[in-house]
Amino acid sequence: MKKKDIKEIITCLGEERRLFYYHKDRYCFDLLRYAMAKNKHQTCKLNQLKQSQFGQFFTKKSVKEALSTYGQGKISQDQLACCWLEKPFIFVLTLDCWGNGDRGWDQTSRNQSNLVLQINFTGEHLDNYYSLIKPDKDDEGPFASDSHPINTKGRHTMAWVRLDFDLDTNEALIEEVQNDWLRDANRAYMRLKTRRKRNPNLKPSDVWYSINGDYEGLSRYVETILPPTNKFGLKHHWQQPYSLFEKNWALLKSTTTPMKREKK
Template structure:
């Protein structure tokens, strides 16, 4: 991404009071709202569109049944109450190199240059429990400071995004979290050690084992849908704030190839099951702004696999 475009977005998009409400499977409502906005207001019309995948979702059936009509409308959808939504604070950052051509693979960007980072930070309820029960001084126990996390908020997850305003395309490079993964992993390791040794674990410098058990129970609920929330927030941000309408997303194979991750591949489900759940389709067509990048032309020619894409214009 061009540095001047990235800086313009960071300077002009006001996220100070930007909260993203979410609960498990809430992405179905978001996609149905998009379909309605395109006048796809019946099952027969949805079947002929990119939103056909909604018809197989149990959440879709619940939503439309509660709205009380086979004709989908914004008004009918508004009648269905939204309960138990968590309010996640959204912040922005940047990640990558300023140079046009990369000299190393640390930043894991497919193209030279920087990515926009979209951070989804924990809600107030989480932070209240965390501040009350954890003794944090300088370092937070479940934070990887070498990753693009918020400097002021407790980041649950983030996405890295590249986009091109001229072509109306965006590429979601990565969706990731450290906090949930590391906290759950730490807890599993504690529970697998003899009870007498558990009290000597380093985590007891931060929190009692009893409070940690309670905290992990809460985190397991977030872990059920964090990737859904992060991807949906990214899509909504790109469509509404950036104004692109064609979004690409890595397959497991393309991410490993273009970002040179063969030796340390990411969790496979994030680049297989997650985009498929959201209706992304595999394609051999690469983004137009990728094809214009001299750095990538040879690698594109040599790549025989596919990437994911959702064209919101169709």
């Protein structure tokens, strides 16, 4: 995307606080709603949704349980939006811009920029973070990567996503997904836990920067406070993500000659 288009999107959406309520497999219900909206259906028979491109979701236990009360009848977009089987986790969403048109440096498919979606912790989590980790006050903290497009306006980013949009077709490419915070918190804890086998007196600050809390605090934070977010299925996966809609974004029109992607 062109930087001016990204800035216009951010300006139009405003900077007010946006909450996102996450529960397991929420994306399934969101995409089923998308399929209905795409076909301009406020209500739809479940059999029709099973025949859509997202029909595979009906094999998931969570989807089966949520939709079991509807039998083979109709369901509305609003009803799909209310399919919550458990208490949701709440995050604050913010937007930003990444890249200055240098594909090699910015790691973008096109010599343009990306819209960044930042998934930030709420105040409830941060209360535990400050009391248990006791981070330095003059930097981003021990689990944030300031070389990545994280929020720097008072919020702490759990994970972020870089997106490129094709405004002509209303399609999006997920360029990159990172969860620095979860990864580094677990790394710090495992490093300390391993080294304490030889030296039981080691403190978190001996193996990781900006942690002024004690071993018990770090242990509780990683093993008790973070597990709900660790259960989201975030894991090490280095392959480039692919869209449900096949498109070679590296060959789309950009500011310079696009780079061809090697065939697999």
